[in-house]
Amino acid sequence: MAYDRFGRRLHYLRISLTDRCNLRCVYCMPEDMTFMPSATAMQDDEILRLVRLFAQLGVDKIRLTGGEPTVRAGVVELVRAIHETPGIREITMTTNGILLSRMARPLAEAGLKRVNVSLDTLHAGKFRRLTRWGDLEDVLDGIQAAEEAGLQPVKLNAVVVRGYNETDVVDLARLTLNHPWQVRFIEMMPFAGATDFQQLMLVTADMMRARIEEAFGPLEPVDGGRLDGEARLFRLPGAQGQIGFIASVSQPFCAACTRLRLTADGHLRLCLLREDEADLLTPLREGASDEELRRLIVKAVWRKPWGHGLAQGEAPQDRTMSQIGG
Ligand code: SAM
Ligand code: SF4
Numbered sequence: 001m002a003y004d005r006f007g008r009r010l011h012y013l014r015i016s017l018t019d020r021c022n023l024r025c026v027y028c029m030p031e032d033m034t035f036m037p038s039a040t041a042m043q044d045d046e047i048l049r050l051v052r053l054f055a056q057l058g059v060d061k062i063r064l065t066g067g068e069p070t071v072r073a074g075v076v077e078l079v080r081a082i083h084e085t086p087g088i089r090e091i092t093m094t095t096n097g098i099l100l101s102r103m104a105r106p107l108a109e110a111g112l113k114r115v116n117v118s119l120d121t122l123h124a125g126k127f128r129r130l131t132r133w134g135d136l137e138d139v140l141d142g143i144q145a146a147e148e149a150g151l152q153p154v155k156l157n158a159v160v161v162r163g164y165n166e167t168d169v170v171d172l173a174r175l176t177l178n179h180p181w182q183v184r185f186i187e188m189m190p191f192a193g194a195t196d197f198q199q200l201m202l203v204t205a206d207m208m209r210a211r212i213e214e215a216f217g218p219l220e221p222v223d224g225g226r227l228d229g230e231a232r233l234f235r236l237p238g239a240q241g242q243i244g245f246i247a248s249v250s251q252p253f254c255a256a257c258t259r260l261r262l263t264a265d266g267h268l269r270l271c272l273l274r275e276d277e278a279d280l281l282t283p284l285r286e287g288a289s290d291e292e293l294r295r296l297i298v299k300a301v302w303r304k305p306w307g308h309g310l311a312q313g314e315a316p317q318d319r320t321m322s323q324i325g326g
Helices: 044-056 075-083 100-110 124-131 136-148 166-178 195-200 205-216 281-285 290-302
Strands: 012-016 061-065 090-095 114-118 155-160 182-187 231-235 242-246 259-262 267-269 277-279
Touching: 012 044, 044 075, 044 259, 044 281, 044 290, 061 075, 075 090, 075 100, 100 114, 100 136, 114 136, 124 136, 155 166, 166 182, 166 205, 166 242, 182 205, 182 231, 205 242, 267 290, 277 281, 277 290, 281 290
Parallel strands: 012 061, 012 259, 061 090, 090 114, 114 155, 155 182, 182 242
Antiparallel strands: 231 242, 259 267, 267 277
């Protein structure tokens, strides 16, 4: 089992399948983003070998992300192979939903259990402004396809950006009245490339909640307001779905963090918001044995930091969110 020095059992691995994307969200990457050369990125067999080693160390839950995981060639077969890896109990995906209308069913058949779909607004013009390239209809079709394929319960992720969509939290929250969805509002985090924008345009979870409560009245805490993963959950009175707040910046949940991240170029990232990483792909390509790789992983996991340093003004400057795998 992989434990860190604080006794946290690390059993949840997020894998960035690619740093590439078919959108250019303003809070994530610049429009003229430069992507890594394909040779630098992990190949399918390399991902599968690492997944097998992580599973042997106690990882049982995998989330595929990116970049946009659905743009990776052969993603359905990769999902199937990860699903068949002994020890992997659950495989999920975070996606922008653009390609889901045709990929939801094959992904579900390959063993994908659930999806988190990013949706920051229900207004087509604002959606285009936030994603620079996106068509809202594609995402709405994708969500429907995900539900029909059984990728449930669907969770929707909305990053809230001042001047772009802070008033849209009301419409998004309203979705939970008649859908069994979990709509999660996310505070924008600072990364390389757009750090100033991300810090200036931050809307805190308290501000989002105040706006929602102004429209609907007080939110009811779910499970006494305890954290569910990274989200604190609430419900509108009588609603089918739930509302979550992910307050990574204003109310960090680091103590409960059981996540590890594998970047698209095969580095084990110990904290989303800290630059410390262990390169696994280079030793793997240089012929390291399973035992040597496992030892590298265990050693790196041990030094997982307690939490991020945003409150001390420390934001990661080495990679964008899409390069780490959000
Ligand atoms: N392309 C997929 C998507 O958009 O869902 C997966 C990768 S994306 C980097 C993963 C999640 O990170 C998305 O929900 C996205 O909204 C969120 N995200 C991107 N940049 C962010 C930032 N600066 N702060 C907080 N969340 C961010
Ligand atoms: Fe692409 Fe997701 Fe980043 Fe948007 S948030 S640019 S969809 S990787």
